[in-house]
Amino acid sequence: MTAILVNTLRKRYGAFEAVKGISFKVPHGQIFALLGRNGAGKTTTLELLAGFQRPDGGSVRVLGLDPVSDRAAVRRRTGIMLQEAGFFPDLTVRQTVDIWRDFTSAPRPRDEALELAGLGGKATTRVRQLSGGEKRRLDLALALLGRPDVLFLDEPTAGMDPRARLDTWQVVRELAGQGTTILLTTHYLEEAQRLAHAMAILDEGEIVAAGGMAETLAGLRGRVAFRLPAGVGPGELPLPVTFDGELAVCRAGDPDLAAQALLSWAAGRGLRLAGLEVRTATLEDLFLDLSGSGR
Numbered sequence: 001m002t003a004i005l006v007n008t009l010r011k012r013y014g015a016f017e018a019v020k021g022i023s024f025k026v027p028h029g030q031i032f033a034l035l036g037r038n039g040a041g042k043t044t045t046l047e048l049l050a051g052f053q054r055p056d057g058g059s060v061r062v063l064g065l066d067p068v069s070d071r072a073a074v075r076r077r078t079g080i081m082l083q084e085a086g087f088f089p090d091l092t093v094r095q096t097v098d099i100w101r102d103f104t105s106a107p108r109p110r111d112e113a114l115e116l117a118g119l120g121g122k123a124t125t126r127v128r129q130l131s132g133g134e135k136r137r138l139d140l141a142l143a144l145l146g147r148p149d150v151l152f153l154d155e156p157t158a159g160m161d162p163r164a165r166l167d168t169w170q171v172v173r174e175l176a177g178q179g180t181t182i183l184l185t186t187h188y189l190e191e192a193q194r195l196a197h198a199m200a201i202l203d204e205g206e207i208v209a210a211g212g213m214a215e216t217l218a219g220l221r222g223r224v225a226f227r228l229p230a231g232v233g234p235g236e237l238p239l240p241v242t243f244d245g246e247l248a249v250c251r252a253g254d255p256d257l258a259a260q261a262l263l264s265w266a267a268g269r270g271l272r273l274a275g276l277e278v279r280t281a282t283l284e285d286l287f288l289d290l291s292g293s294g295r
Ligand SMILES: Nc1ncnc2c1ncn2[C@@H]1O[C@H](COP(=O)(O)OP(=O)(O)OP(=O)(O)O)[C@@H](O)[C@H]1O
Pocket: 013, 016, 018, 036, 037, 038, 039, 040, 041, 042, 043, 044, 045
């Protein structure tokens, strides 16, 4: 069943249209990544889903409900982690969580929320003394308090060190495994690739690529790069190449197969393909291809 439905959604700020008729849906228990460059419209979409703003066209549904007209019901069942946390700097982590628990129906125990977010050792630390990454963790703890069915995470791991990022991915995966639907935005494409079941890339308010993560990656071309042996022209190679500086680059759906063809061609001529590098396609390749297409 669909947990999040976005249908030809539009949002304007004055004369500027930030979201231009986008559509996507997220089934229950899935992790969906909304990607795009700065200003693409990711946060605006998230705010429309959270009911902080009204659409100018189209509609959004969260758990079948309208986040604006059914605000209270949607709030009860969703958790939100936005980019700018509005904490009181003089309160401790424990006090902050306790205040939020007072506003949450059937909240998780405080220590459970802190442990989940990896803040177990920081309960008595004042918010102003937390690092940027720890503040994101506190945000996550608060978003998880109400055991939400749907979680909206706006750049959840921004400012986190690699260990904290891995821990957060683990929490997100576990929550999805327990049936929570998660929509996240991120600038870390590796994060999206490793976490999300599906994604959409936004550019200037429009979706320019979307689909299941595995299918999307399978449809991309990998890359074989090497230095062209001295005295060999690109036309002599068994596969077409382009050049990235001094590297000859061959793009192929199956880069292992392409590398084998190139290596056996080279072996037959007693040549060496120096600096050979074989890489399967990543989301970053797709992202850069789209960004480079002049959009
Ligand atoms: N309240 C507002 N008034 C006017 N313009 C706005 C407002 N909020 C956002 N915008 C503009 O709408 C566009 C989309 O902004 P949005 O914050 O949704 O982008 P984003 O994809 O989340 O970007 P980032 O990755 O930088 O967070 C931007 O050009 C932004 O300047």
